[in-house]
Amino acid sequence: MNVIYAFRYFQVVAVVPPLFLAGFVITIAASAVTLTHDPTAGIEAVTPVLLLQLFSASSAFQIPARRGHYDLLLTSGTPRWQIAMAHCLASIMPGVTSWICVGMLELAASHGARMTFAAGGTCMAFFLVSTIAWATATSISRAPAAVGWLLIMTIPPLARFASPVQLLGTEVPRPLAVTLPAVFVIAMIPVGLAFARIMRGAVPLESAQ
Amino acid sequence: MTAAFLSARDVSARYGRRDVFQELSFDLSANESLGVLGPNGAGKTTLLRMIAGLLSPSRGELLVRDMTPRHALARINAAYFAGDFTLPGSVRACEWGSLATGDAITPERRRIRQLSRGTRQLLGLRTVLARPHLDLVVLDEPWEALDADASRWLSRTIEVKRDRGAAVVLASHDLHDLAGVCDAYLFLVNRRGSMWKAHELSPAGPVTAALLADVLERLQADATTRLRAVS
Numbered sequence: 484m485n486v487i488y489a490f491r492y493f494q495v496v497a498v499v500p501p502l503f504l505a506g507f508v509i510t511i512a513a514s515a516v517t518l519t520h521d522p523t524a525g526i527e528a529v530t531p532v533l534l535l536q537l538f539s540a541s542s543a544f545q546i547p548a549r550r551g552h553y554d555l556l557l558t559s560g561t562p563r564w565q566i567a568m569a570h571c572l573a574s575i576m577p578g579v580t581s582w583i584c585v586g587m588l589e590l591a592a593s594h595g596a597r598m599t600f601a602a603g604g605t606c607m608a609f610f611l612v613s614t615i616a617w618a619t620a621t622s623i624s625r626a627p628a629a630v631g632w633l634l635i636m637t638i639p640p641l642a643r644f645a646s647p648v649q650l651l652g653t654e655v656p657r658p659l660a661v662t663l664p665a666v667f668v669i670a671m672i673p674v675g676l677a678f679a680r681i682m683r684g685a686v687p688l689e690s691a692q
Numbered sequence: 693m694t695a696a697f698l699s700a701r702d703v704s705a706r707y708g709r710r711d712v713f714q715e716l717s718f719d720l721s722a723n724e725s726l727g728v729l730g731p732n733g734a735g736k737t738t739l740l741r742m743i744a745g746l747l748s749p750s751r752g753e754l755l756v757r758d759m760t761p762r763h764a765l766a767r768i769n770a771a772y773f774a775g776d777f778t779l780p781g782s783v784r785a786c787e788w789g790s791l792a793t794g795d796a797i798t799p800e801r802r803r804i805r806q807l808s809r810g811t812r813q814l815l816g817l818r819t820v821l822a823r824p825h826l827d828l829v830v831l832d833e834p835w836e837a838l839d840a841d842a843s844r845w846l847s848r849t850i851e852v853k854r855d856r857g858a859a860v861v862l863a864s865h866d867l868h869d870l871a872g873v874c875d876a877y878l879f880l881v882n883r884r885g886s887m888w889k890a891h892e893l894s895p896a897g898p899v900t901a902a903l904l905a906d907v908l909e910r911l912q913a914d915a916t917t918r919l920r921a922v923s
Contacts, residue, residue, distance in 0.1 A: 491791075492791060495787045495788065497783070550778065551774050551778025551779075552779070552780040554746070554773070555772075555819065558744050558746070558770050560765045560766045560770070563762075685746065686741070686746040686747065687741065688741060688778070690737075690777070
């Protein structure tokens with residue numbers, strides 16, 4: 484059993500509920516309408532996808548694991564780091580796919596003239612949102628994670644400092660040699676901690692404690 | 693003498709400040725089945741999850757083929773099932789059934805939550821027991837909610853897996869389920885464990901539910917007497 488089995492397992496068990504998948508389809512459709520009317524509205528088109536990704540990637544690992552939903556996978560002999568990786572990929576993939584779709588729509592609508600979706604700031608926002616949202620939600624359920632994100636997005640001083648939306652369409656601050664490693668480290672610290680939690684963590688059954 | 697496939701030495705478990713059980717020691721060989729008995733909350737599920745590598749002992753050593761269970765799982769084929777409530781309700785039965793081997797176990801397309809409790813239990817059991825060769829079988833209350841036919845199928849399957857070389861660990865609070873099925877019995881009473889081979893319990897014939905109930909009652913009475921003496 485390997486990472487492919489783990490990935491397939493998380494597709495069957497659906498770490499991203501169908502409601503979120505429907506949400507992504509709706510945001511892509513809405514983006515298509517927006518971009519058809521105004522090909523320069525790249526930021527407006529990609530913002531809902533980023534916000535949805537914030538909640539969709541907060542897929543929680545420990546809660547379903549403690550309900551026993553992952554027992555079959557956790558006892559299959561698949562290494563825990565591969566399980567963590569597959570869970571992360573399965574959680575962030577719908578959002579990343581939607582982002583790419585919106586990008587393709589922007590390219591088509593502007594006849595290749597505009598690429599807001601691929602601007603450095605947009606890529607950075609998606610990278611940070613996908614990784615940090617997944618990592619911070621590994622040991623809590625989706626609802627508290629969503630409350631936390633809503634607070635970050637709506638309380639003005641917090642939003643000014645931490646809202647990823649303000650990165651959309653911007654260029655990466657220079658020098659790149661400092662910014663890119665800093666962004667990578669900011670994203671990888673929570674991801675590393677989440678991997679450690681999944682790899683070393685005990686999985687008691689909720690009903691047996 | 694056969695080498696132990698599963699070996700526990702002074703294994704203790706605790707959740708926070710609450711001791712679940714202390715200093716359990718037992719050995720189990722391949723081709724042997726162990727029944728874990730005890731009242732509700734005695735730690736049967738906790739012990740089984742330790743054997744399945746999902747929990748670590750708070751003290752002591754639990755080894756499967758001389759490795760920690762989690763390391764052993766990468767090298768052996770194991771089946772673990774903790775009950776129908778552990779199945780994700782939104783998944784279609786046919787998709788869940790295909791997760792163990794890739795083969796379809798059932799054509800049933802309804803979601804798991806739409807199935808009856810017994811059907812869910814049977815689906816979970818058939819999925820984990822689908823692999824042709826298993827080295828370790830760990831089942832928690834496996835007969836729960838099964839009808840007579842399914843119970844017979846389960847008992848026969850467990851026997852076949854054991855005879856083909858699997859070490860089998862079963863937990864139940866219903867003594868009738870385990871009577872006569874296991875080669876050894878581990879009684880979890882008042883945070884302590886006592887293990888008996890079937891022939892030690894009943895040299896003349898198969899172990900009966902009445903005999904298991906009698907032993908369990910005596911162990912509970914002993915534990916109460918000891919507690920009173922201490923207080």
